[in-house]
Amino acid sequence: MAVQYPNPQIEPVVDYVASCKLPTPFGVFTMHGFEEQDSRREHVVLTMGDVADGLPVLARLHSECLTGDALFSLRCDCGFQLEAALDAIAKEGRGALLYLRQEGRGIGLINKIRAYKLQDGGADTVEANEQLGFPADMRDFRVARHMLDALNIKSVRVMTNNPRKLETLKNAGIDVVERVPLMVGRNPHNDHYLDTKAAKLGHMLFS
Ligand SMILES: Nc1nc2c(ncn2[C@@H]2O[C@H](COP(=O)(O)OP(=O)(O)OP(=O)(O)O)[C@@H](O)[C@H]2O)c(=O)[nH]1
Ligand SMILES: [Zn+2]
Numbered sequence: 001m002a003v004q005y006p007n008p009q010i011e012p013v014v015d016y017v018a019s020c021k022l023p024t025p026f027g028v029f030t031m032h033g034f035e036e037q038d039s040r041r042e043h044v045v046l047t048m049g050d051v052a053d054g055l056p057v058l059a060r061l062h063s064e065c066l067t068g069d070a071l072f073s074l075r076c077d078c079g080f081q082l083e084a085a086l087d088a089i090a091k092e093g094r095g096a097l098l099y100l101r102q103e104g105r106g107i108g109l110i111n112k113i114r115a116y117k118l119q120d121g122g123a124d125t126v127e128a129n130e131q132l133g134f135p136a137d138m139r140d141f142r143v144a145r146h147m148l149d150a151l152n153i154k155s156v157r158v159m160t161n162n163p164r165k166l167e168t169l170k171n172a173g174i175d176v177v178e179r180v181p182l183m184v185g186r187n188p189h190n191d192h193y194l195d196t197k198a199a200k201l202g203h204m205l206f207s
């Protein structure tokens with residue numbers, strides 16, 4: 001069985017490091033860098049507008065997907081969601097995108113490649129994780145709460161299709177006031193994957 005990180009028994013400590021401007025095709029964001037003390041994992045938050053005014057903030061808590069976010073993979077919907085979230089924040093002129101380094105729902109990139117190989121052989125996304133000895137989802141969102149606290153973000157309107165993720169966020173101490181759907185990027189390569197997420201992981205992917 002895989003070792004879970006961060007350890008659920010130990011509250012993670014996350015240090016704010018520095019902020020800078022980040023111009024993008026969607027608009028100019030401010031990028032805030034954070035570092036987790038134990039794992040030295042580096043996370044960023046992109047913000048736009050005044051997010052510390054106490055009002056709910058449009059937010060995306062995006063888990064790293066190197067293949068979808070940076071390498072144009074059509075196996076999932078991550079890259080499309082990343083773009084749509086940045087676009088939505090820019091259109092509203094205010095919001096936050098937390099880019100969380102928990103690749104492959106927490107199993108890491110190399111294990112995700114192993115999982116994809118099993119999926120190439122017929123397993124679905126959940127079965128593949130289980131065959132490798134991992135739970136379907138190993139993510140831990142307590143790190144995100146620390147980053148929201150550091151930025152004085154009191155409550156969030158979360159862009160997600162995953163109601164279970166909202167529960168996980170609430171259990172991590174994050175004040176979620178609304179779910180904002182983020183349905184983009186369905187294509188022939190991820191059709192089955194998205195159907196599996198809806199059937200087995202509870203995602204609301206049908207309007
Ligand atoms: N283990 C595993 N991880 C995957 C797979 N496809 C995508 N991921 C990872 O899943 C994470 C994204 O989680 P999802 O379950 O797609 O979406 P979600 O964040 O729960 O829900 P949304 O907010 O609606 O996107 C990223 O870390 C991806 O790297 C897969 O087949 N296997
Ligand atoms: Zn992905």
